[in-house]
Amino acid sequence: MVHETIYQALYIQGRGELRREVAKALRTGRVMRKPRRQAQRRQPRYTHKMVMISERPAEAADRAIPGHWEGDLIIGKDGASAIGTLVERATRFVKLIHLPDGRTAELVHDALTDAVADLPAHLWRSLTWDQGTEMACHHAFTIATGIPVYFCDPASPWQRGSNENTNGLLRQYFPKGTDLSPHTPEHLDAVAAELNGRPREALGWDTPAERFAKLLTQAS
Numbered sequence: 001m002v003h004e005t006i007y008q009a010l011y012i013q014g015r016g017e018l019r020r021e022v023a024k025a026l027r028t029g030r031v032m033r034k035p036r037r038q039a040q041r042r043q044p045r046y047t048h049k050m051v052m053i054s055e056r057p058a059e060a061a062d063r064a065i066p067g068h069w070e071g072d073l074i075i076g077k078d079g080a081s082a083i084g085t086l087v088e089r090a091t092r093f094v095k096l097i098h099l100p101d102g103r104t105a106e107l108v109h110d111a112l113t114d115a116v117a118d119l120p121a122h123l124w125r126s127l128t129w130d131q132g133t134e135m136a137c138h139h140a141f142t143i144a145t146g147i148p149v150y151f152c153d154p155a156s157p158w159q160r161g162s163n164e165n166t167n168g169l170l171r172q173y174f175p176k177g178t179d180l181s182p183h184t185p186e187h188l189d190a191v192a193a194e195l196n197g198r199p200r201e202a203l204g205w206d207t208p209a210e211r212f213a214k215l216l217t218q219a220s
Helices: 002-013 016-025 105-116 138-145 157-170 185-196 208-219
Strands: 068-075 082-088 094-099 126-129 149-151
Touching: 068 157, 082 105, 082 157, 094 105, 094 185, 105 138, 126 157, 138 149, 157 185, 185 208
Parallel strands: 068 126, 126 149
Antiparallel strands: 068 082, 082 094
16 A cells, blocks of 8 residues: 555654654654554454355346345434335335344344245345345345345445435435334335335336336236
8 A cells, every 4th residue: 555655664764863753753653663454354244255246147237137136224313223125126116124123134134034035036036235234144144045145345335226216215204313113014015115106217107016016927
């Protein structure tokens, strides 16, 4: 790193009076440089290695084939409550996940596993998420469901653009700074139905519900 090289040069080249002046100028007063820990030496976020979005099939990126989902959490007051949000990329169909007891990795794993159980397998081809700790059980989720999980790059919410847009719409129903735990599964279903009933220009003014219903009909 460039800044690290500069620091090292100051420490190594300082001699005699220059060395003392350098030490005075530095906030720590140290005359030896302690390099910052390199990124590759940091502890991994998850026990099992993440599969990054760059490895996700091209069919997910161009929305040509349905069944590829984006997911995230919207967080309530003081980080104490949450609602899971899922958006199918091809149809923009929304599912909301009830998390009444918190957002630990185990609770999110169980809720997501239940959420995928009521749809045909071909409509669950992949799930893309950010690198939040709530997905620490991603490997167990994949084993239980057969659905691969792909992770976005850090600070890249645009890589889950459909989900980010949906989360913005959901804040009309679940404002920031409010407790999300009182919302029942029935209420979450009603909110999702309202969003799924809105015509979308990207869908030729079909609604997500209409597009998704066609997929379910084809499956049967």
